[in-house]
Amino acid sequence: MNDLIRRNPVWTVVIALAAAVLLYFIVAPWSSGMEEVLGRKQIFLNAVFNGVTLGALYFLVASGFTLIFGLMKNVNLAHGSLYLLGGYLGYEVSEATGSWLFSFVVVFIAVALLGVVLQYTVFRRMEGEDLRQTLVTIGISIVLADIMLWLWGGSSYQILSPDWLRGPVELPLVAAVRGDDIYFLRYPSVRIAILVASIVLGILMWLALNRTRIGMLIRAGVDDRDMLAASGVRVQIIFMVVFAFGAGLAGVAGIVGGTFQSVVAGEDMRFLLASLVVVIVGGMGSILGAALGAVLIGLAEQLGSVYAPTYSVVFTFLIMAAVLAFRPQGLMGR
Amino acid sequence: MKKQLIGTVATIAMLAPGLAMAEDGVIKIGLLAPQEGVFTEGGNDGIRGFQMALNNYDSEIDGKTIEWVLGPTDETPDNAVRQARRLIEQEEVDFIIGPLSGSQGIALRDYAKTIPNKTIIDAASGAMETTYVEPAENYFRYNANGMQWGYGLGSYVIEEKGWTRVATIAADYSFGYTNFMGFAVDFCQAGGEIVDRFWLPLGSGDFASIIAALPYDVDAIYLGVGGSDAINFLNQYEQAGGDTNLIGGTIMADQTVLSARGRAKEALVGTPTSGPIADDWDNEGWKAYVENYQTTFPEGERFASPSLFATNYYNATMAALIALDEIDGELDDDHANFHAALSAIDMEAPNGRITVDDKRQAIASVFITEVVEGDDGNLYNTFKSRVEDVDQMLGMSEEEFAALGLPSRDTPDCEALRNQ
Numbered sequence: 001m002n003d004l005i006r007r008n009p010v011w012t013v014v015i016a017l018a019a020a021v022l023l024y025f026i027v028a029p030w031s032s033g034m035e036e037v038l039g040r041k042q043i044f045l046n047a048v049f050n051g052v053t054l055g056a057l058y059f060l061v062a063s064g065f066t067l068i069f070g071l072m073k074n075v076n077l078a079h080g081s082l083y084l085l086g087g088y089l090g091y092e093v094s095e096a097t098g099s100w101l102f103s104f105v106v107v108f109i110a111v112a113l114l115g116v117v118l119q120y121t122v123f124r125r126m127e128g129e130d131l132r133q134t135l136v137t138i139g140i141s142i143v144l145a146d147i148m149l150w151l152w153g154g155s156s157y158q159i160l161s162p163d164w165l166r167g168p169v170e171l172p173l174v175a176a177v178r179g180d181d182i183y184f185l186r187y188p189s190v191r192i193a194i195l196v197a198s199i200v201l202g203i204l205m206w207l208a209l210n211r212t213r214i215g216m217l218i219r220a221g222v223d224d225r226d227m228l229a230a231s232g233v234r235v236q237i238i239f240m241v242v243f244a245f246g247a248g249l250a251g252v253a254g255i256v257g258g259t260f261q262s263v264v265a266g267e268d269m270r271f272l273l274a275s276l277v278v279v280i281v282g283g284m285g286s287i288l289g290a291a292l293g294a295v296l297i298g299l300a301e302q303l304g305s306v307y308a309p310t311y312s313v314v315f316t317f318l319i320m321a322a323v324l325a326f327r328p329q330g331l332m333g334r
Numbered sequence: 335m336k337k338q339l340i341g342t343v344a345t346i347a348m349l350a351p352g353l354a355m356a357e358d359g360v361i362k363i364g365l366l367a368p369q370e371g372v373f374t375e376g377g378n379d380g381i382r383g384f385q386m387a388l389n390n391y392d393s394e395i396d397g398k399t400i401e402w403v404l405g406p407t408d409e410t411p412d413n414a415v416r417q418a419r420r421l422i423e424q425e426e427v428d429f430i431i432g433p434l435s436g437s438q439g440i441a442l443r444d445y446a447k448t449i450p451n452k453t454i455i456d457a458a459s460g461a462m463e464t465t466y467v468e469p470a471e472n473y474f475r476y477n478a479n480g481m482q483w484g485y486g487l488g489s490y491v492i493e494e495k496g497w498t499r500v501a502t503i504a505a506d507y508s509f510g511y512t513n514f515m516g517f518a519v520d521f522c523q524a525g526g527e528i529v530d531r532f533w534l535p536l537g538s539g540d541f542a543s544i545i546a547a548l549p550y551d552v553d554a555i556y557l558g559v560g561g562s563d564a565i566n567f568l569n570q571y572e573q574a575g576g577d578t579n580l581i582g583g584t585i586m587a588d589q590t591v592l593s594a595r596g597r598a599k600e601a602l603v604g605t606p607t608s609g610p611i612a613d614d615w616d617n618e619g620w621k622a623y624v625e626n627y628q629t630t631f632p633e634g635e636r637f638a639s640p641s642l643f644a645t646n647y648y649n650a651t652m653a654a655l656i657a658l659d660e661i662d663g664e665l666d667d668d669h670a671n672f673h674a675a676l677s678a679i680d681m682e683a684p685n686g687r688i689t690v691d692d693k694r695q696a697i698a699s700v701f702i703t704e705v706v707e708g709d710d711g712n713l714y715n716t717f718k719s720r721v722e723d724v725d726q727m728l729g730m731s732e733e734e735f736a737a738l739g740l741p742s743r744d745t746p747d748c749e750a751l752r753n754q
Contacts, residue, residue, distance in 0.1 A: 047547075050540065050542040053542075091595070155590065155595070156562040156594045156595075158565060158569055158597070158598050160596060160597060167573065168573070168574055187574075188542070188570070188573035260569065260570065261540060261569065262569060262594075262596070262598075264562040266562075302540065305544055306547050312538070
């Protein structure tokens with residue numbers, strides 16, 4: 001980090017300034033002059049928070065995707081199907097047991113197992129063959145999508161959040177000042193829970209990768225797979241573990257998405273596209289990059305949808321194009 | 335040898351459709367209905383409506399047998415045109431009933447101009463342009479378009495509910511603009527005020543920021559989105575603690591939304607909406623029609639009650655059969671007598687009287703309904719009122735209507751309408 005600052009002093013100052021301005025916008029009450037130019041503060045705050053929480057959801061999907069790619073150089077285009085399957089399974093489990101949290105456990109295990117099966121029966125046979133893997137994973141995603149359409153039909157499912165996460169909570173942030181009254185920001189509690197959970201998960205993943213033995217093996221595998229195998233590590237097992245974990249994360253993300261959006265046929269492609277964009281922006285194979293990319297894309301979508309609705313779809317791809325033009329390996333890529 | 339055999343079979347297969355020549359004493363109808371894609375269920379129900387209409391005549395008009403061929407489509411315009419061409423050129427049908435969806439209707443209107451001696455009777459498509467912008471002489475439509483569907487709701491919410499200030503959210507594409515315009519014209523004429531308009535891109539999933547941007551000081555929010563977008567919106571609206579009154583566009587409170595799983599739709603209870611049918615309308619003709627539907631098709635092979643697709647297909651087919659009966663089943667070579675009879679249609683359809691205007695577009699009833707919770711916990715639309723004889727220019731003169739402009743984000747100008 002220090003090294004990075006020393007090498008790019010100008011950029012560091014620019015980014016720090018931007019962060020400071022953003023923080024000021026979020027914390028300080030807006031004067032009426034500011035509200036005239038920028039609209040109500042509540043709208044801005046909501047858009048920022050929504051961008052970050054949407055980013056959290058994208059991060060859940062994309063981190064598994066990027067891990068799998070980083071280690072196995074395997075572009076798993078069936079990742080979106082794992083997300084959708086997780087959503088449907090989560091709906092079934094939470095309906096059957098009435099427990100939202102329990103469905104996370106079941107879905108993580110079930111989708112992770114599917115990931116193991118996929119890795120063991122399919123991807124292991126075509127290591128290093130990019131084109132074949134791409135085609136096969138597209139094929140798998142089409143087959144899975146049709147099977148899910150057959151089982152669950154075309155209607156939308158909503159996973160019910162537990163009662164303690166229903167409705168909004170008040171955050172200690174000033175949304176508006178009207179005369180002597182101060183209004184605090186009311187924000188959906190389920191989104192806050194998801195945001196906190198994603199941050200915790202992100203930190204845990206970072207710790208696991210950087211502070212544990214298996215994390216060390218994975219990092220070594222990302223850098224040089226052949227050398228790792230040559231030094232006596234059973235690479236196939238590591239592959240399987242990583243694939244299972246990445247798939248499980250996608251499944252869990254399906255529950256999260258089904259809770260604050262909905263589960264419906266076609267979401268698989270939407271989230272595959274989202275995670276591709278996130279990973280391209282953040283840098284293939286980097287967890288930190290996935291987090292950064294996810295938040296950037298989430299913010300672009302949400303701020304865009306409020307301040308420039310016509311172009312909100314374009315912003316995402318503008319960011320991607322800019323990254324590809326100036327830093328093709330991604331923001332955090334190597 | 336084998337190659338030769340395959341060659342022969344292929345040649346016969348290519349020639350075979352040509353053999354299906356129009357026979358004397360037979361009237362052949364080509365039916366366009368989706369058999370794949372999002373409208374498959376709607377298409378199947380449309381076919382049921384079509385069959386019910388044929389049953390009314392025992393598939394016979396003045397001694398002539400009625401045969402029909404299905405042109406299976408998906409939801410895309412080019413596919414509809416391809417199927418229509420096949421029906422006309424290879425199956426040699428006398429006329430076509432179809433299609434089901436809006437953009438297909440526009441594509442077939444253009445195709446109709448290339449076959450002036452044949453006839454296309456729209457079955458259920460809702461785009462306004464089909465019969466308003468450069469309509470085809472041989473293209474008839476007996477169902478109200480998306481703009482007509484919205485008409486009457488505006489004055490209803492002002493008079494019955496007292497909601498005069500609304501913010502609107504609608505889907506950012508043709509149907510969204512059109513359906514919204516029908517609501518807004520009526521609403522503004524009745525003295526309502528639209529405080530703010532929001533447009534949702536289709537399929538964007540996360541609407542939380544737009545929900546936050548909604549103004550507080552309005553009586554109600556008009557929602558013109560459908561399908562999973564509607565579910566997502568309601569879900570996030572509830573999570574954000576929204577509790578303003580809602581007004582529904584035609585696709586907001588249809589069965590796809592009302593039968594979705596989850597509690598999001600509960601926000602819809604008490605929401606007034608408008609459309610071409612009302613399931614529980616207390617009217618002899620409608621009840622007889624629903625009963626006919628329920629006895630003709632066994633449970634499990636139909637919906638609980640005929641969908642708007644079944645009803646629209648039924649009406650289109652009935653109009654065609656009435657017109658055929660009028661001309662004793664003898665079609666002129668250029669269909670001139672058939673077109674005249676179709677233009678003169680004045681029928682009592684299950685969902686009210688239907689006639690057509692000089693652009694061959696239906697003048698029909700619009701139903702105002704409200705979402706209520708049934709005893710079984712399911713949500714359904716209950717009949718509130720009916721606006722009769724709504725035409726595609728919403729009761730205005732040609733000039734007045736043209737002055738409003740075509741449906742878009744900024745049409746209509748509410749201020750101007752209110753001050754008229």
